[in-house]
Amino acid sequence: MASRHGRRLGPIGICRILAGCRANHSRSAASLKREYDAVVIGAGHNGLVAAAYLQKGGLKTVVLERRYIVGGAAVTEEIIPGFHFSRASYLLSLLRPQIYTELELKKHGLKVLLRDPYSFTPILEDSQGEEVPRSLLLGNNMAETQKQIAQFSLKDAQAFPKYEEFMNRLVTAIDPLLDTCPMDVAALTQGSLRQRFRALVGLRALYRAGFALGKQLPQYYEVLTAPISKILDFWFESEPLKATLATDAVIGAMAGPHTPGSGYVLLHHVMGGVEECKGAWGYVSGGMGALSGCLARAATTLGAEIFTDKAVSQILLSSDKKIQGVCLQDGTEVKSRLVLSNASPRHTFLELTSQEDLPLEFVQRISQFDTRSPVTKINVAVDRLPSFLAVSNTTSNDPLPHHQCSIHLNCENTHALQQAFEDACNGRPSRRPMIEMCIPSVLDPTLAPPGCHVISLFTQYTPYLLAGEKQWDPHDREDYANRVFDSVEAYAPGFKASIIGIDVLTPPDLEKIFGLPGGNIFHGAMSLDQLYFARPVPAYSSYQSPIQGLYLCGSGAHPGGGVMGAVGRNAARVALEDFKNL
Numbered sequence: 001m002a003s004r005h006g007r008r009l010g011p012i013g014i015c016r017i018l019a020g021c022r023a024n025h026s027r028s029a030a031s032l033k034r035e036y037d038a039v040v041i042g043a044g045h046n047g048l049v050a051a052a053y054l055q056k057g058g059l060k061t062v063v064l065e066r067r068y069i070v071g072g073a074a075v076t077e078e079i080i081p082g083f084h085f086s087r088a089s090y091l092l093s094l095l096r097p098q099i100y101t102e103l104e105l106k107k108h109g110l111k112v113l114l115r116d117p118y119s120f121t122p123i124l125e126d127s128q129g130e131e132v133p134r135s136l137l138l139g140n141n142m143a144e145t146q147k148q149i150a151q152f153s154l155k156d157a158q159a160f161p162k163y164e165e166f167m168n169r170l171v172t173a174i175d176p177l178l179d180t181c182p183m184d185v186a187a188l189t190q191g192s193l194r195q196r197f198r199a200l201v202g203l204r205a206l207y208r209a210g211f212a213l214g215k216q217l218p219q220y221y222e223v224l225t226a227p228i229s230k231i232l233d234f235w236f237e238s239e240p241l242k243a244t245l246a247t248d249a250v251i252g253a254m255a256g257p258h259t260p261g262s263g264y265v266l267l268h269h270v271m272g273g274v275e276e277c278k279g280a281w282g283y284v285s286g287g288m289g290a291l292s293g294c295l296a297r298a299a300t301t302l303g304a305e306i307f308t309d310k311a312v313s314q315i316l317l318s319s320d321k322k323i324q325g326v327c328l329q330d331g332t333e334v335k336s337r338l339v340l341s342n343a344s345p346r347h348t349f350l351e352l353t354s355q356e357d358l359p360l361e362f363v364q365r366i367s368q369f370d371t372r373s374p375v376t377k378i379n380v381a382v383d384r385l386p387s388f389l390a391v392s393n394t395t396s397n398d399p400l401p402h403h404q405c406s407i408h409l410n411c412e413n414t415h416a417l418q419q420a421f422e423d424a425c426n427g428r429p430s431r432r433p434m435i436e437m438c439i440p441s442v443l444d445p446t447l448a449p450p451g452c453h454v455i456s457l458f459t460q461y462t463p464y465l466l467a468g469e470k471q472w473d474p475h476d477r478e479d480y481a482n483r484v485f486d487s488v489e490a491y492a493p494g495f496k497a498s499i500i501g502i503d504v505l506t507p508p509d510l511e512k513i514f515g516l517p518g519g520n521i522f523h524g525a526m527s528l529d530q531l532y533f534a535r536p537v538p539a540y541s542s543y544q545s546p547i548q549g550l551y552l553c554g555s556g557a558h559p560g561g562g563v564m565g566a567v568g569r570n571a572a573r574v575a576l577e578d579f580k581n582l
Contacts, residue, residue, distance in 0.1 A: 032307055036062045038338040038575070039326050041312045041352070042515070042554065044072025047342030048295035048306075049568030050553040050575075052103050054340070055304040057576040062334065063304065064326065066311035066515075069289070070296050072342065073514045073521065074563050076289030080501040082449045083381040086288040087503070088514055089521070090438055090456045091406075093272030093281040094564040095291070096179065103298040110294040111285040112274050113443040116140045118281060120405035121244045122390035122491050123412055135390035136240045137402055140277065152238035163235045168278065170220050171271045173212035178271075178559045178566045180205045181574055182533040182541040224264050225528060229257040229414050231266075239413035246414050247436065251458065252521045252561070254372040256421030257414045261528040268526060268562065281406070283440040287447060291563070315339055315352045315550065323549030326352075337582065338549050338575050342568070343515060344523040345369055345536040345556040349545070359546050365537040369556070370525040371518035374424055374461035375510065378484060379503040383452050385439065386492035397451075399442040407437040409491055420461050427467030429480045433459045435487060452500070459484050464507040464518050472506050480504075522561025523554055532558055543571040544578075551575050 038054045040047045043065035054061040069075055073088035092112055099105065117139030125133050137148050142161055150157040183206060213220050223231055228249035232242040246257045249266035256262070274282040284291045296306055316324040316333065325335035341348040349358060349366045387393035391402055410416055410432050420430035441453040448454050462480060465471060481504050488495045507519025517523060524530055533541040536556045543551045543558075553571035555561035 030305060032062070032305075032310070032332070032334070034333070035325075035335040036060045036305075037336060037579070038062075038340060039064060039334055039336040040340045040342060040553065041315075041326065041348070042066070042072060042342030043070035043292075043296070043306060043308070044342045044554060045074045045292055045295055045563055045565060046554050046568035046571075047072070047340070048292060048299055049099060049103070049565040050340050050342070050572040051304045051306070051568075052295065052299040052302055053569055053572035054338075054576065055299060055302040056102075057572070059338070059576065059579065061299075061304045062336075063299070063306040064310040064312055064328070064334070065306070065308045068308050070306060070308060071289050071292030073510075073516065074288040074292045076287030079379060079503045080381045083452070083454050083501070084287055084447045085379045085454050085503065086284070086440065086456065087379060088377060088505070088510065088516075089288050089563050090283075090440065090458070091281045092284050092288070092291060092563055093269075093274055093279075094562040095272070096564060096566050096569065097273075098179065099565045099569060103295065105291075105294045105298065108294040108297040108301070110291060112282040113285055113440075114274050114277060114280060114282045115404045115406075115443070116280075117401055117405055119244060119408065120402040121240055121408040121411055122388050123240060124490060125412075132392075133390045134240075135388070135402070136244060137405070138244070139401075140280070149238070149241055152240055153236070156236045156238045156241055159235055160241075166219075167223075167267070167270060169216075170213065170223060170267065171278075173209045173220075174267075175271060177205050177209055177532070178564070179570065181543065181570060182535075182558045222263075223267065225261055226263055227258045227260050228262040228266055229418075231263050232257075232414070239415075240411075243411045243414050243417060244408050246417055247408055247411055247434065250417060250421070250434070251436065251460070252373070252375055253526060254374045254421075254424070254461070255525075255527075256418045258418055259421075264528065264531070265526050268560065272562075272564075283438075283443050285444050285446075287440070287444075288563070295565075312352060315341075315348075315547075317354070317357055317547065321357055321547060323547060338551070338579060340551045340553040340571055340575060342554040344371070344517040344554060345552060346371060346517045347515060348550075348552060348554075348556075353547070353550070357547060362537065362540065362546050369536055370527060370530060371520045371523070372525060373464060373507045373510070373516070373519035373521065374421070375507060375519060375521060376429075376459050376462040376480060376484075377505040377510065378457040378459060378481060379505075380455040380457060381448070381452065381500040381502070382455055382495075382498040383500055384498050385442075385453060386437075386455075386488065386495045386498070388492045390491070399439075403439050403442045405438075407439075409435040409437060410487055411435075424461030424463045427463055427465070429462045429466075429476075429483065430460065431483075433480075433484055433487060434461070435459050435484060437488070457484060457488070462506060464511075472508055477504050477506060480506075520561075521555075523556035524560075526560050531560065535560065543567075543574045549578075549582075 037059035119138040248269040510519035
């Protein structure tokens with residue numbers, strides 16, 4: 001266990017998982033059959049969504065998960081006794097509203113805790129006399145948010161509502177694209193009648209998005225293609241506000257605020273909503289694993305079967321190169337006419353599928369799919385809430401409004417974010433890491449013992465391999481974790497002394513445990529060359545693959561990552577349509 005009061009935490013405390021700690025998961029009461037209509041590889045949230053829709057569409061469906069628990073990266077795990085962590089993904093906003101309704105998730109127990117205020121950025125600055133450092137608190141009350149921004153710039157306070165309106169219009173225009181199959185350009189001229197019709201649906205969705213944006217289309221095109229720093233410099237002048245907004249443009253991406261296309265990643269993070277509050281993010285009651293549990297119950301209620309501890313080792317093909325089923329690591333073969341893979345494109349096509357059965361150009365493009373990740377996730381158990389210099393705790397240590405927020409540290413200005421990014425480009429963890437701190441136990445006390453809390457530190461930038469192609473070792477993990485804790489300590493003195501235990505997940509750890517290639521939370525970069533009809537590769541963006549009956553239903557397909565469920569729903573609908581025409 002990590003040192004209770006020590007200033008540095010030894011390697012024993014790093015990535016420690018308690019033996020025998022197993023969360024609840026869904027398992028069909030029946031035994032695994034040898035034949036189904038459809039097999040879903042992986043019980044990540046997209047796989048569970050796909051299974052529910054396949055079963056709802058009349059196909060006998062089974063989900064096979066290699067871990068002991070369903071949910072993929074959306075899991076709740078008791079890493080330290082009494083402390084329940086959303087171990088990988090930790091916030092909910094992007095889940096498609098159709099999935100809420102069509103799978104009756106509230107009936108299955110889903111409860112999301114809305115955060116208001118939602119963003120807190122404390123500032124490290126020299127205070128004069130008894131003055132406390134400033135901070136920026138953003139919430140759903142626009143008047144109060146403007147007062148906060150006005151501390152730094154009256155001009156920015158006046159511009160913020162116009163910026164929000166501008167971004168919301170773009171979100172509204174492109175939102176329908178998330179639920180449609182990307183336009184297949186080749187199918188428009190070369191495909192069957194059914195394929196041409198499907199391509200026309202995608203073309204119509206694109207046309208409607210452009211029409212909705214009207215004469216401002218060039219400005220919105222700039223948002224999608226330009227560096228986020230350019231967009232924010234146009235709207236604002238105060239660095240704390242620009243840096244706070246920029247974090248959503250680079251989070252999870254091996255990109256800096258000056259990287260072209262980072263504006264789209266920002267958009268990707270503001271296009272959701274919670275409880276009819278647009279753009280809001282919330283904590284799932286019970287942790288992210290509770291969402292996966294609801295999806296699993298929805299699927300099994302419809303009749304799907306879900307099995308854990310069932311790792312797929314190979315996708316089986318018939319002699320005419322059509323899907324025949326899958327083979328498990330223990331040698332068990334499960335026959336099916338459809339296989340939907342919730343695994344990453346790399347794992348699906350480079351490890352589970354024989355290369356001889358795939359076109360050479362397709363294999364080459366999948367091999368070149370950018371999966372770089374800057375993320376190290378650190379889960380921390382503490383015995384009290386952090387008390388920030390900018391806003392001190394009460395004597396009773398009760399939660400204050402800012403404790404429920406995404407707390408942005410080392411985010412005073414965009415230059416700091418860019419410098420952190422450049423460090424990783426040179427093969428070293430950021431000297432001053434960008435940190436997003438969340439404390440879900442503030443709104444959900446069931447996650448930790450009384451008086452204690454679980455803290456999520458989503459940090460970057462950390463390269464997959466260190467300088468000189470060096471792999472991470474315990475010393476590197478310890479050194480980086482302490483660098484992060486030192487940063488938190490600068491804003492909230494006493495934080496390090498409050499630590500009970502930690503779980504550090506570098507990019508290689510995220511890859512090994514959750515199957516995230518390169519540690520990438522999106523299964524692949526959300527860069528302009530890997531979006532829409534180029535995701536994962538051109539000509540295969542419609543969830544289909546070169547193999548008849550094999551589909552992608554994970555984040556490596558359109559519209560990409562985040563706990564959204566759109567990929568699972570879209571892929572299932574395409575597969576169901578194809579199945580009826582087999």
